[in-house]
Amino acid sequence: MLRGNDSDGGADGAEEGAADAAADRAVVDDEVVRFTSDLIRIDTTNRGDGACRERPAAEYVAERLAEAGLDPLILESAPGRANVVARVGGADPLAPALLVHGHLDVVPADPDQWTVHPFAGEVRDGMVWGRGAIDMKNADATMVALARSWARTGRRPHRDIVLAFTADEEGTGAYGAEWLAREHAGLFEGCTEGVSESGAYTFHTRTERGGPARLYPIGAGERGSAWLTLTAGGTAGHGAKVNHDNAVGALAAAVARIQEHRWPVRLTPVTRAAITEIGAALGIKVDLDAADFDADRDLDALLDRFGPAAKLVRATVRNSTNPTMLQAGYKVNVIPETATAGVDGRVLPGAEEDFRATLDDLTGPRVEWDYHHRSVPLVSPVESPTYAAMRTALLAHDPDAHVVPVCLSGGTDAKQFSVLGITGYGFTPLRLPPELDYGALFHGVDERVPVDALRFGARVMDRFLTTVE
Template sequence: MADRIASAGMTGARVDARHIDDRADDEVVRFTADLIRHDTTNRGGGDGVERPAAEYVAAALADAGIEPVIVEKATGRTNVVARVAGTDPGADALLVHGHLDVVPADASEWSVPPFAGEVVDDVVWGRGAVDMKGSDAMVLTVVRAWARAGVRPRRDIVLAFTADEEDSAEFGAGHLVRHRPELFEGCTEAIGESGAYTYHPGDGRRIYPVGAGERGTSWLALTARGRAGHGSKINRENAVTRLSAAVTRIGEHTWPVRLSPTVRAALTELAALYGQPLPDLDAPDPDELARGVEELLDRLGSAAALVAGTVRNSANPTMLDAGYKVNVIPGSATAHVDGRVLPGGDEEFTTTLDRLTGPDVDWEYVHHEIPLQAPVDAPTFHLLRDALRHFDADAHVVPYCMTGGTDAKQFSRLGVTGYGFMPLRLPEGFDYQAMFHGVDERVPVSALRFGIRVLDRALLTL
């Protein structure tokens, strides 16, 4: 699939993309399968080993003449960073990041062994195929193709393959940002996971959401205290009862609609795409705003799923722990809540949790990460959109805010603005979101080959 690509009009340059050839097509599949075969399961709490995959990545970079830097906070928790020099030494650098760890997989639930890296009927199967060793493989493939052809990007490209993204990033991007910031000197923008994949709403359209925001992470521990006693006695100070009441209030709470700039842009573009009237997104009455947004989401059908999870803060109880014997009322009970917060929503989140937990339950953050947003009217977003449309003329590219978070949160502390852009053209019926942390995770070979072409164009024109 040799192709001659004209870069963005703002540069006036032309980019010869013949280096994305049959060898690149083979490499992206092989790299994906090989990386899956390295079991880099992250069980949380420091229990994980990324080193085998990191060594593989480092060797692939070194083989192409790209010098890797290995960074570890603890043995086995390995990160790889490298820099590809651009042609314009005065240009800001671009960070491209992907994580090497994966969540656990129970082999008994899978149709294929989750770490076998099998390619069956032109589909690569295994834990990490989508999240996100396939993307890591695309990045490796593109920069190696550049090296073979003597191609250089306009700006420096810093590559970061990180550990521990699936937990707290303490051993990964968080450690790099705190202790090796010089590796990212000059970086002002970044692209990372969870964006530019095909979303099929079921009406023949192909929508490509490009990440331009993330909700913040607010993981909470709730503790209720009461009076311990015998299970047969009436006890009005029962810690389990107090905790249960608080958890129920949190789980049943309806958060008000709060529209970040990214979500507002997504609603506006989706309404235009579907020919639907746009409600007053500046309505001062919260009930009027909520009604208008909910009615629009109803009219958008399946496409609403791209936005519905990010028009509000959220807090979902996920864990409960109390007692040690059925006839003993414990003196304390604990619970955990997964909270997600929109940009500008921290104060409302805190105030609401204080009210919902009440006077008998204390709460604290066990993990707290900032929300993010990136400008959707910036040249970078338009170039990312153009790269997708170049290879899929019928692509409808829309900005979106991720319900969860990525390593972009860590790199934002260095002043880096992040976008979610790891392109995949997926067939109708392929549920990309279900692949994340799901059983039988897999990615089509054709999607990876589409991805390296779009990624190549994007990186050479940004």
């Protein structure tokens, strides 16, 4: 009799627990969409001139976290340039803490070019529209919704989770993550790893035999930023007279050399793993260590076989330098004394010395160059338990997919937090339909995210954060 009663009670308890879990999922499903819309409506446009005001978005986030019983801190690096940091206590106080960070600022958007006003936060056709829907107010909303879920249900992550909502990621990070790491390092005590944007989204492609394949790239490295200013000096004079000491000519020649330079292939451990694992997912045999494989000669042909999936790695097999700005003179018949150019350089881990030496050669003796902005390249282990937990969480919700590591071609706030010894990963889960081009939505017109993708992402992130040890 006792056994029967226990069994019935257990069944009743299980049913009640399942009902409670379903009810909480429904709340998370609602909140992650609503919070994304609300945050989009708060215009936090960052034009890089220091005038952005993240404060209203920071206050919104802090209020939602405070309602969940947390003690969020709003930290201003300058008037209006606000960040939010809060800590969620884990079940094991001896375990290392995990940083989960997202930025509150967004790039500019011209309403005249959009189907839906970029700051309306409108839900239409199953999508949340607006600037920040992908980059990255969707992830901020997920962080807030999950913190509230844990408070409602009494569930706790294994590790302490430090939530950071930063200013100025779309600038240089000087008002956000860089300032936090320098001035408030104590808030991140115990954090050994961090997760943030630009990873774990669905990348639709096809196998070599033509069948569909879904990849989820996880960011496990970043190229470093090397924004350069080139300066050429010369002799000013009349435009009608011969002048062999022409600053414009010297600068133009250097810019042309930089544009035409083909950087050699340099495969980091992350990119080697990416090429190998993408090849396996597509049914393409890859042996980068084969005696007859020459990366500079053969890699591009191999990546051509990857089809659309080549985009995941092609930009990160080399350093890059793209001329982006030119400035000289004030009148067509006056030869100026100086001319300047801007170059967007990106540097792979371990390639900094080669980058500098090559720029010295390309610019030559007539042109000086220096860093306008510089950030370190990153590489993160793909054999770590944290990476394994991210992979497991994704496959639990999309078991037929393939999870692959990638190095990001650009950069995130992970660079700023790396000075605290925090290893960074790009992990913002989204299951996207084939017709939606994730890459084109970043900083693009009609940025939007499917409602279903937000809900998928919240469930994957919840599983990851509550299971990773």
